Amino acid sequence: MKVRDLFILVGIIGIVLMMVVPIPIPLLDVLLIINITLALTILLVAMNTKEALQFSIFPSLLLVTTLYRLALNISTTRNILSEAEAGQVVDTFGGFVANGNIVVGFVVFLILVIVQFIVITKGSERVAEVAARFTLDAMPGKQMSIDADLNAGLINETQARERRSKIEREADFYGAMDGASKFVKGDAIAGIIILIINLLGGLIIGMMYHDMTLPEAAATFSRLTIGDGLVSQIPALLISTSAGLIVTRASSDGNFASDIAGQLLNYPKLLYVVAGTILVLGMFTPIGLGATLPIGGLLIFAAYKMQKNMERRQEEEQQFEEEQQIEEVRSPESVISLLQVDPIEFEFGYGLIPLADTQQGGDLLDRIILIRRQCALELGIVVPVIRIRDNIQLKPNEYVIKIKGNTIARGELLLNHYLAMSPGVEDDSVIGIETTEPAFGLPALWIDEETKDRAELSGYTVVDPPSVVATHLTEVIKKHAFELLGRQETKALIENVRESYPALVEELIPNVLSIGDIQKVLVKLLREKISVRDMVTILETLADYGTYTKDPDVLTEYVRQALSRQITQQFAQGDESLKVITVGPALEKKIAESVQQTDQGSYLALDPASTQTIFHRLSEQVGKVVQAGQQPVILTSPTIRMYLRQLLERTMQDIPVLSYSELEPSVEIQSMGVVNL
Known part of the structure; x- marks a missing residue:
């Protein structure tokens, strides 16, 4: 056994012996000073701990100090009643605090006991009880959190073991503090009882055994009783304050003093x-x-x-952060962050900064939120966050729209002007800077504020620069929406359906089709500007036909037929009739005969001469429809629709190609031309 362990063991035994063995008065003075010193040390340690577990011995120490203080109380009481003397320490405290007035000293002592018993001890006891209860209730959740971090690879086995051990020690500590706080409460009660015994017993013993008169006995034993009570209650007050500090401390990076300075x-x-x-x-x-x-x-x-x-x-x-950023740029790991490509970017020159600066009245950010909502309603997909940044390499009034790092569209704005588009009949009084409307490529003019009213009266369509940008950005997103839909985004759409239709999703994925197969179908729909908002119908159709074929082209045709009502309303635009360009029997037969079947799927194999002839005949009919002010729509049979679409993919990708099966029977079809060979 080490000397330190032997010393502590002897000390504990000595505390017990003090209760039955008389202590010489000089030694009693030393022991009382040690009691005060120990209480001050405990208080300072409690103030300088960062978390409760750093002083985990406190509950046991609280028991030992309470026992030591009670042993001193018994020893001083024995000396007071037997010899009418308790040493210099007790006499000094009694005389100094009373200051010659026993009543004042007695009142001060009672106030001290009441403060400790009602305010500090009661509060510490309640906090310790609540802390123990909440710590025990939180243990299962903390254990599950540690297991989750371990399974995710965020921590290793050693760290998990340390965290579990810390949780167990916290529960043990607050449980022990809940019980140890009762020692402080009992000590305060014992102090009051000892006070009464010393005072009444002293009066009786002083008059019967020490031949004192009543005033002499009252003065002597009152002073000694008050001194004894103060000598014991002041350390008790310090230790109960330490207990309150320990149980009310939350974990932090600093001690009590630094937290006060840093927070208060x-x-x-x-x-x-x-x-x-x-x-x-x-x-x-x-x-x-x-x-x-x-x-x-x-x-x-x-x-x-x-x-x-x-x-x-x-x-x-700020200087440290800048230095850190410079170091990160210099470090080899910083290259990894450069590999990240934003799905959509909007860059503009410094002259267009007021568009995005809310302090200058810019509402571009609000408009982008509306664009994402509009695309969600019209296309059925969640458009990724659009990254907005200024680019000094652009012209001051220029902007570009990028998708996955590649420039898709660009345009120029004049902030203090309006974009006016002619209704078809020019007005020579409307004068401006000639330009091209960026979204649809129409000829337009940049006009000033004075010309705006005249242009509106002449039938011009007049829009402000933010509306020009918003329209252009919306059209670019709609046109390239299929590029923004990957497997991760498809999974998010499917999970949204799973919340309301779990049986449908469980049957389809992964038994019938994979997420990649579904994504290919959705991309083909979006490529032809067909909304995928009705995901339930799409997934129902794929579940029905996915067991027969995995070909995304064929599955897409089945889905289009299932969405016939949506497609009819989209292209009929509310009219009872749909004006179309029909494909003649000879052309349908030529395309059908040119379809080649392979193990990888089917494709259209037309000779160049026939392809050129088809393009020429289609261009003639499309030109007639456009001159008539109608949107050209090509109508063909279901068997060749997807092959004709493949043929027109590069040259006429904006012209819809529909089949008879994709139209509602109630819609009236008006043929505005026939394409034939």
């Missing part, structure tokens, strides 16, 4: 308000400035110094 004094502007209030109190009340001016001035000086220190720390932190 972290608002220097509020100290100015406090200082002003104190000074007003001194000026307009009988208190006077003599007492309030020094305090107010000290608060103002402290607030000024703290504000300067905070500004200096902020500058140092």
